[in-house]
Amino acid sequence: LAHDQAENTAGIILSGTGSDGTIGLRAIKERGGLTLAQESAEYDGMMRSAVQSGMIDMVLPAEEMAAKLVGYFSQAKRMESERDRRKREVAEQLSRIAALLRVRTGHDFSGYKDNTILRRIQRRMQVLQIDDPTAFYERLRDEPQQVDLLFQDLLIGVTSFFRDPHAFEAVERFVIPKLFEGRKSDETIRVWVPGCATGEEAYSIAMLLKESAPRGAASPNLQIFATDIDERALEVARAGRYPATIATDVTPKRLKEFFSREDGTYRVSADLREICLFSAHNLLRDPPFSRLDLIACRNLLIYMGPELQEKIVPIFHYALRNNGYLFLGSSENVTRHGRLFSTVDKASRIFQKRSGVAMQRLPEFPLAAARQAPPIVRRGTTATSLREVAERVLVERYSP
Numbered sequence: 102l103a104h105d106q107a108e109n110t111a112g113i114i115l116s117g118t119g120s121d122g123t124i125g126l127r128a129i130k131e132r133g134g135l136t137l138a139q140e141s142a143e144y145d146g147m148m149r150s151a152v153q154s155g156m157i158d159m160v161l162p163a164e165e166m167a168a169k170l171v172g173y174f175s176q177a178k179r180m181e182s183e184r185d186r187r188k189r190e191v192a193e194q195l196s197r198i199a200a201l202l203r204v205r206t207g208h209d210f211s212g213y214k215d216n217t218i219l220r221r222i223q224r225r226m227q228v229l230q231i232d233d234p235t236a237f238y239e240r241l242r243d244e245p246q247q248v249d250l251l252f253q254d255l256l257i258g259v260t261s262f263f264r265d266p267h268a269f270e271a272v273e274r275f276v277i278p279k280l281f282e283g284r285k286s287d288e289t290i291r292v293w294v295p296g297c298a299t300g301e302e303a304y305s306i307a308m309l310l311k312e313s314a315p316r317g318a319a320s321p322n323l324q325i326f327a328t329d330i331d332e333r334a335l336e337v338a339r340a341g342r343y344p345a346t347i348a349t350d351v352t353p354k355r356l357k358e359f360f361s362r363e364d365g366t367y368r369v370s371a372d373l374r375e376i377c378l379f380s381a382h383n384l385l386r387d388p389p390f391s392r393l394d395l396i397a398c399r400n401l402l403i404y405m406g407p408e409l410q411e412k413i414v415p416i417f418h419y420a421l422r423n424n425g426y427l428f429l430g431s432s433e434n435v436t437r438h439g440r441l442f443s444t445v446d447k448a449s450r451i452f453q454k455r456s457g458v459a460m461q462r463l464p465e466f467p468l469a470a471a472r473q474a475p476p477i478v479r480r481g482t483t484a485t486s487l488r489e490v491a492e493r494v495l496v497e498r499y500s501p
C-alpha cells in the first residue's frame with residue numbers, strides 16, 4: 102500500500118501485541134503517509150512498540166480516528182489546490198523554522214533543497230491541522246517536542262537492500278574484485294557509507310565483500326563505517342532485524358547465507374554485523390573518515406543544494422586512498438569535478454579517485470553556512486554519543 106499510494110496512505114495500529122505493525126508504519130512514513138495508533142487499547146504492546154519507534158504521528162482514541170482521517174486528507178486536498186500560494190507562504194517561514202531546528206538539534210538544514218523541506222513541513226502542518234505557516238512556526242517555537250517530530254520527518258528516507266540492483270551488479274563486477282587485488286591478510290579494506298539510514302545499503306556492500314573475500318586466514322580484514330544523523334535509524338541498523346518483505350530484494354541464496362529467521366523477521370548474521378560499525382556522523386559538520394577504499398554515498402546529495410554538493414565531493418576525494426572508488430545514487434553526479442574523479446561506469450554512478458591530483462585541503466566545518474549553533478545535548482543521549490565518538494576515534498587511529 103505504501104509503495105502504491107505513497108502520501109495518500111494511512112496506517113493505523115489498533116489493539117494488539119508484537120511489533121509487526123511498526124515495520125509497515127516505517128514504509129508508510131518513508132513515503133509521506135499518515136500513521137495513527139490507538140490510545141488505551143486493550144492490548145497495547147503493538148501500539149507502544151510503534152510509538153517508541155518514533156513512527157507515529159498521532160495517538161488517539163479509536164472513536165476519534167475517522168474524523169481525524171477526514172480532516173487530514175481534506176486539508177491535503179485543499180493544500181494541493183492552492184499549492185503555489187501555500188508553498189510561498191511556508192517558504193517565507195523557512196529560515197525561521199530552520200533556525201529553530203538548528204538550535205534544538207544542532208543540525209543545519211539551510212543548505213538543503215527547499216522543496217524537500219517544504220514538503221515535509223506541509224506534511225507536519227497537515228498532521229497538526231494547522232493552515233497558517235506563521236501559526237505552525239509559533240507552535241514549533243512554543244513546543245520544542247514539535248521540532249523533534251519535524252526533524253524526524255525530515256530525515257526519514259527510503260532505502261532498501263541492493264537498491265538499484267543494476268548499480269550493485271556493476272559494483273560487484275568493477276569495484277569489489279579490485280579492492281582485494283594485492284591485499285594481504287593483515288591489511289584492512291575500508292568502506293564508508295554516509296547517510297546509511299537503517300543499514301540496508303551497508304549490509305548489501307558487506308555481503309558483496311564477504312562473497313568475494315578469499316576464504317579463511319588469507320582474507321584481508323573488512324571494515325564498513327556506516328554513518329547517519331538519524332539516531333533512530335542507526336538503532337534499527339545496529340539491530341540488523343528486517344521484515345520478511347526484504348525477500349523481494351535479497352536473493353534466496355543470500356538470505357540463507359547471511360540471515361537467520363527470528364519471529365517472522367530476518368536478522369543479519371553476526372558475521373556481517375561485526376564488520377559494520379554504525380555511528381552518528383553529520384557529513385556537513387564532522388570531519389570525514391580517511392584512507393578509504395570505497396565510499397558509497399547514495400541518495401543523500403540529492404537532498405542538498407548545489408552549493409553543499411560542490412563542497413562535499415572534494416571531501417570524498419580527500420577521504421579516499423589513491424584510486425579509491427565513489428558510488429553515488431542514480432540521480433547524483435561528480436560532473437563538475439572531472440579533475441578529481443574519473444568515471445568507471447556512468448550509468449551506475451561509479452567513479453574513481455584520480456591520483457596525482459594535488460592534495461585537497463579539508464574545508465572548514467561545518468560546511469553549511471557558518472551560522473550553526475552548538476548542539477543542545479539532550480538528557481540520556483550523552484553516554485551513547487560519547488561511546489560512539491570514542492569508538493570512531495579508536496578505530497580511525499588504530500585500525501591498520
Ligand SMILES: C[S@@+](CC[C@H](N)C(=O)[O-])C[C@H]1O[C@@H](n2cnc3c(N)ncnc32)[C@H](O)[C@@H]1O
Pocket residue numbers: 256257258259260261264295296297298299302328329330331334382383384385398399400401430
Ligand atoms: C534517502 S536516505 C538514503 C539511504 C541510503 N543511502 C540509500 O540510498 O538507500 C538519506 C539519509 O541521509 C541522512 N542524512 C541527511 N542529512 C545528513 C547529513 N548531513 N549527514 C549524514 N546523514 C544525513 C538521512 O538521515 C537519511 O537516513
